[in-house]
Amino acid sequence: MNKYLFYPGCSMETSAKAYYESLMAIKDTLGLKLEEINDWNCCGATEYVGISLTPAYALISRNLALAVQQANGADTVVAPCSACYLNLAKADHYMAERPSLGERVNQALAAGGLHYDPGTLQIRHLLDVIINDIGLDHVKSKVVKPLKGLRVAPYLGCMVPRPDYQKRWSDHEHPNELDRLLRALGAEVIDFPLKTHCCGGHMTQISPSTAFELIRRLISSADQYKADIMVTVCPMCQMNLDAYQAETNRHFRTNYHMPIVFFTQLMGVAFGMEPRQLGFGRELTDARAAMARIGVEVPEPESAKKPAKKAKKTGLPMPQMPGSEQEAAE
Amino acid sequence: MTASTKNPYYAKDPNLRFLEEVSAATAGVSRLEMCIQCGTCGGSCPSAADMDHTPRMLFALIRAGMREQALSSNTPWICVSCYHCVVRCPQDVHIADVMYTLKGMAIREKLYKDATAPDFSLTFVDMVENYGRSYEFGLATRHYLKHFPMRLPGMAPMGLGMLSKRRMDIAPTRIKGIDQLKKILDRAKELEAVQ
Ligand code: SF4
Ligand code: SF4
Numbered sequence: 001m002n003k004y005l006f007y008p009g010c011s012m013e014t015s016a017k018a019y020y021e022s023l024m025a026i027k028d029t030l031g032l033k034l035e036e037i038n039d040w041n042c043c044g045a046t047e048y049v050g051i052s053l054t055p056a057y058a059l060i061s062r063n064l065a066l067a068v069q070q071a072n073g074a075d076t077v078v079a080p081c082s083a084c085y086l087n088l089a090k091a092d093h094y095m096a097e098r099p100s101l102g103e104r105v106n107q108a109l110a111a112g113g114l115h116y117d118p119g120t121l122q123i124r125h126l127l128d129v130i131i132n133d134i135g136l137d138h139v140k141s142k143v144v145k146p147l148k149g150l151r152v153a154p155y156l157g158c159m160v161p162r163p164d165y166q167k168r169w170s171d172h173e174h175p176n177e178l179d180r181l182l183r184a185l186g187a188e189v190i191d192f193p194l195k196t197h198c199c200g201g202h203m204t205q206i207s208p209s210t211a212f213e214l215i216r217r218l219i220s221s222a223d224q225y226k227a228d229i230m231v232t233v234c235p236m237c238q239m240n241l242d243a244y245q246a247e248t249n250r251h252f253r254t255n256y257h258m259p260i261v262f263f264t265q266l267m268g269v270a271f272g273m274e275p276r277q278l279g280f281g282r283e284l285t286d287a288r289a290a291m292a293r294i295g296v297e298v299p300e301p302e303s304a305k306k307p308a309k310k311a312k313k314t315g316l317p318m319p320q321m322p323g324s325e326q327e328a329a330e
Numbered sequence: 331m332t333a334s335t336k337n338p339y340y341a342k343d344p345n346l347r348f349l350e351e352v353s354a355a356t357a358g359v360s361r362l363e364m365c366i367q368c369g370t371c372g373g374s375c376p377s378a379a380d381m382d383h384t385p386r387m388l389f390a391l392i393r394a395g396m397r398e399q400a401l402s403s404n405t406p407w408i409c410v411s412c413y414h415c416v417v418r419c420p421q422d423v424h425i426a427d428v429m430y431t432l433k434g435m436a437i438r439e440k441l442y443k444d445a446t447a448p449d450f451s452l453t454f455v456d457m458v459e460n461y462g463r464s465y466e467f468g469l470a471t472r473h474y475l476k477h478f479p480m481r482l483p484g485m486a487p488m489g490l491g492m493l494s495k496r497r498m499d500i501a502p503t504r505i506k507g508i509d510q511l512k513k514i515l516d517r518a519k520e521l522e523a524v525q
Contacts, residue, residue, distance in 0.1 A: 010464040015497045039506045041462040046411050047454040050433035053357060054525075058518035059458070062511060094358035101357060104525075108518035112510035162413035163426075172417040198376055198412040206447045208481070210380055210408065243488050282495045284488065301491075 004129065005067040005077045005121070006034035009084035009235070010042050015243075016235030018279025019080060022264035023126070025277050029142050030134050034078065037067045043087040046202055057101060058108040060091040064121055065114035071121070080126040080264075082159040082234035089123040093165045125160050127233050127263065128168050131177045136184045144272040146186025150294045152266070153192040153227035153258075154178040155218065157237040161196050172196070178263065182231060185270040190225040194218050199237040204244050212248045215240055219248070219258045228290040230260040238262060245285050259287035269296055345395035352392055355525075356424060356431040364421040365389045371415035371425055381405040385415055385425050388432075401441040406432040407448075446477045459515060462505030466498050 012020040027034060040063045048056035067077050079085040095102035096118035109115055130139070156178055161169045169175040173196050179189045197218060200211030218241060222230050232238045241260045249255055261283060268278035269291075280287060281299030291298045344351075353360045365386070372384025382403045383391065391400040406429040415425045433451070436442045457465045492498040505511065 010466075013503065014466055015492065017495075017497055041505050041507075041511055042458045042464045044458060045454065045464065047451040048458065049357070049427075049430045050406075050451050051437060051455055052434055052519065052522050053355060053431070054522040055515050055518040057357065058514050059511070062514055090357065097358040104518070104521045107521055108514050111517035112507070112514040114510075114514070158410075158412040158414075163416050173414070198410045201410045201412075202450065203410055205450050207380070207408065208478070210377060210410075214376060214410070243492065246488065282497055284491045284495075301495075 002076075003033040003035050003074045005071060005074050006036045007040055007043075007063055007067070007077055007079045007084060007088060008036060009079060009081040011081055011235035011239070015239050016081070016262070018265060018282040019235060019238070019262040021277065021279040022262055022268045023080060025273050026264055026268050026271060029271050030130065030138070032129070032134065035070070035074070037063055037077070038070060040066060043084045045083055045087075049087075053101070054104050054108060057091050057095070057105045060087045061095070061105050061109060061116050062112065062114060064088065064091060064123075065109055065116040068116060068120055069114075075120070076122045076124055076129070078124050078126055078129050080233075081236070082125065082157055083236055085123065085125045086159040089165055092118050092121065092123050122166075124166075124168070125233070127156075127160065127177060127181070131181060132168070136180060139181065139267070140184045143185055143270045145270055145294075145296075147182075147266060147270055147294055148186050148188075150187045150266075150290070151190060151226060151228045152182050152187045153190050153222035153225060153230040154182055154195055155192065155222075155230050155232050155237065155241075155260070156196050157232065157234050158196060158198050158201075160233060178231065178233065181263065182266065185266060187266065190222070190227050192222065192225065192227070194221045199234075199240040200244075201236065201240075204240055208247075209251070211240065211244065212251045215244055215248045216252055216254070216256075219245065219256045220254075222258055223256055227258070228293055229287065230258055231263050231266060232260055233263055242283050242285050257285065259283055259285045259290050261287060269294075275299065343395070345397050348395045348397050348400070349393050352428060352431055352435070355435070356427050358424055358427065360428055360431075361421060361423045362389065362392070362428055365393070365423050366421055368420060370418050370420065371423075374414040374418050375409075376412060376414070377408045377410055381408045385409075385429075389423075389428075398441060401432060401436045401439055402443055403432075404443060405429070406436070407442065407444070449476065457502070459512070460504075460508075461502045462508050462511050463503045465502035 044056050044059045048059055077088060079088055095105055102118055106115055161175045162172050164172060182189045198214050200214040203211035238260055265278045275296060275298040281301060283301055286301050288298055353362045367386055369386045372378050372386050378384050383405050388400060388403055388405050409429040411426050413426055419425060437448050442448050
């Protein structure tokens with residue numbers, strides 16, 4: 001198989017280390033050859049485009065220009081982060097759709113001795129490459145520990161299936177790719193109605209109540225469908241649903257507990273790999289109970305080590321709705 | 331009756347060309363002129379309830395040349411870039427990209443009402459311009475201290491969790507080609523200014 005030019009993106013080195021670790025653990029089993037783009041830079045997330053157009057697109061395109069320099073026959077850039085993927089795809093798409101933008105971006109790149117012709121590279125998300133290039137038959141053939149009995153909510157978020165410039169996904173709002181992959185791993189996949197709804201994006205930093213409501217909708221829906229765990233393909237989605245779950249619970253006085261992990265982590269488990277090697281234990285919402293359902297022991301998350309829930313003892317026993325608050329708020 | 335470029339009134343009042351201006355400043359071909367005011371966008375929007383104007387209403391303001399009202403609307407700042415409206419719009423308007431354009435204009439003309447989001451974007455971009463990488467720890471501390479000091483105590487356990495699990499680095503990473511990147515961005519800013 002040909003090599004892919006790999007654009008990890010900033011989160012893979014920090015908040016989404018578990019994604020990176022699990023991808024590195026499974027790539028050989030998948031026969032996936034990844035060559036990291038040398039000295040890549042941040043894609044600007046959803047911030048730079050909201051400030052100034054040409055600099056934002058020049059920032060993104062520096063990565064594409066660098067990728068071309070080391071391509072050596074490869075023609076595909078693969079990005080594991082949804083926002084990075086969309087930004088790279090957008091630069092390629094809009095530089096062609098609006099040649100004057102392409103010219104301006106290239107004039108800017110020239111100041112750094114670089115150039116990018118739109119259309120030179122294919123920009124694809126990791127899940128797309130696994131489903132469409134490697135294929136589910138190959139994936140299935142590597143499963144030694146089927147995830148039988150684990151109920152998973154497949155969660156894709158927004159920026160992978162939409163706007164979908166290359167028409168790669170089965171549907172913009174209810175695509176089935178992630179469901180099929182998880183089923184190939186032996187998991188029980190719920191028909192998750194909110195699978196491409198928004199995780200709140202950067203709203204956790206800007207308008208927390210807006211973000212908390214979006215997070216609540218996702219988690220409560222997965223909970224109603226009795227999912228044990230949610231599976232994501234994006235660092236930002238994982239961060240919002242995992243790290244802000246406690247704050248969301250405080251905000252609504254709920255006590256949802258929905259662990260959320262990367263699809264690559266579950267692939268690693270199904271391939272018989274060690275949970276610690278797959279980044280388990282880095283999640284803030286404890287995944288131990290969920291994984292124990294299929295006999296997999298994962299490391300304890302940091303937050304679980306502290307003595308918690310002492311509020312329970314002091315309160316009077318009260319009738320409770322499922323999913324309602326059990327602890328005194330704040 | 332359609333406004334003609336020969337109409338002296340049209341030529342005198344730049345607001346009448348606001349639609350053109352927004353469209354030209356958007357990545358790709360915005361197709362904003364094609365909006366038929368069907369309202370599919372607002373009906374698809376998960377954040378519409380928090381918006382001053384639905385996307386449809388906002389686009390009507392733009393078409394009507396109501397520059398100040400459009401640029402001071404919170405709508406682009408509340409848009410979460412979910413692209414639901416984009417794939418449903420019967421006219422293929424690049425709605426999410428138009429939102430980005432409006433944010434940039436509102437920042438330049440200082441018409442935004444709440445500084446939280448513009449500050450977040452500017453801080454983020456400042457770090458990217460200096461390191462070539464995003465820097466979550468620096469960004470989060472600077473941003474929270476300024477805008478959400480009351481949220482900090484509640485956030486502390488999460489922040490500690492992120493640090494202890496090495497999901498956040500205390501020191502930023504800098505790319506090797508930072509000088510090259512700065513040259514590219516400086517040139518891009520000049521080009522943006524003369525547009
Ligand atoms: S969905 Fe498209 S055509 Fe309809 S109002 Fe919104 S932008 Fe206009
Ligand atoms: S992209 Fe923005 S405007 Fe469109 S539906 Fe999503 S949040 Fe609403």
